[in-house]
Amino acid sequence: MHGDIVNCGLETNCFICGALVNMYSELGLFIEAHCVLDNLSDRDVVSWNALITGYIDHGLFEEALNCLNEMQAKHISPNAITHVCILKACGNTGAIEKGKEIHALVLKVIFLLEAHW
Secondary structure (H helix, E strand, C coil), rough: CHHHHHHCCCCCCCHHHHHHHHHHHHCCCHHHHEEEEEHHCCCCCHHHHHHHHHHCCCCCCCHHHHHHHHHHHHCCCCCCHHHHHHHHHHHHHHHCHHHHHHHHHHHHHHHHHHHHH
């Protein structure tokens, strides 16, 4: 399937490649998932979430936390899905400080949203 996508010239389509990242992550093929993500010119939060979720689903919580750090280093802002997933990783690894950091960020976002209503 991945070869067909490349042959059709769709390897830069963020929606299709996001689905590929998700597929590889669900299968536990994280090297392939990273390769697809790395080759995307427009990496979005959805593609990063697919990779993070894959790590968590396979019990690779430290890798999920590292992935979040990499995502943020590339100036991609986490969304609500990212936060929920990362909190699970924090709980499973004992990363209490990172969990508190995420919790504070979520509270800040909620406060800002309520202020605009």
